[in-house]
Structures are given as structure tokens and as C-alpha cells.
Amino acid sequence: MGTDIENYESVPPIIQNNTNVELTDYFCPFCNYKLFRGNVIEFNMVCSHCNKLVKSAMISAEEDSKY
Ligand SMILES: [Zn+2]
Numbered sequence: 001m002g003t004d005i006e007n008y009e010s011v012p013p014i015i016q017n018n019t020n021v022e023l024t025d026y027f028c029p030f031c032n033y034k035l036f037r038g039n040v041i042e043f044n045m046v047c048s049h050c051n052k053l054v055k056s057a058m059i060s061a062e063e064d065s066k067y
Contacts (some may be wrong), residue, residue, distance in 0.1 A: 029058050 025036045026043070033049035042056045 026059065028052070028054050030054070 015056055021039065023037050025037050026049070027033065028035055028047040028049060030047065030052045031049055031050040035045065035047060035054060044053065044055050046052065047054050
């Protein structure tokens with residue numbers, strides 16, 4: 001039964017690509033409520049907390065020009 005160890009090294013390693021995907025948390029610019037978590041470039045949605053329309057351009061623009 002001990003000979004199985006030699007064959008163990010020939011087994012290719014399991015590559016888990018999903019572990020490298022980084023998800024970003026998106027927050028409402030009005031009330032700071034956490035909208036959702038994901039990896040998107042653009043989105044338009046209504047905040048379920050303050051019911052205001054949140055666009056992805058609003059959040060990215062805020063980070064670029066910090067006063
Ligand atoms: Zn909100």
C-alpha cells in the first residue's frame with residue numbers, strides 16, 4: 001500500500017482561477033449604504049436605502065477629484 005506515494009507527485013496541481021478574482025464593494029455616494037459586491041465597470045441602480053439613482057460615473061468621479 002505504501003507505493004501509492006510515488007504516483008502522488010505526477011498528479012497535476014489543481015489550479016483555482018476563481019480565487020484571484022477580486023470583488024469590489026460599491027457604496028451609495030448619498031447615504032454610504034452598501035449597494036452590492038462585484039466586479040463591474042458601469043452600473044445604474046437605485047439605492048434601496050435612500051431610493052436615489054446611483055451611477056457608476058458618480059462614484060468613480062468622486063474618487064478622482066478629492067476636493
Ligand atoms: Zn443611498
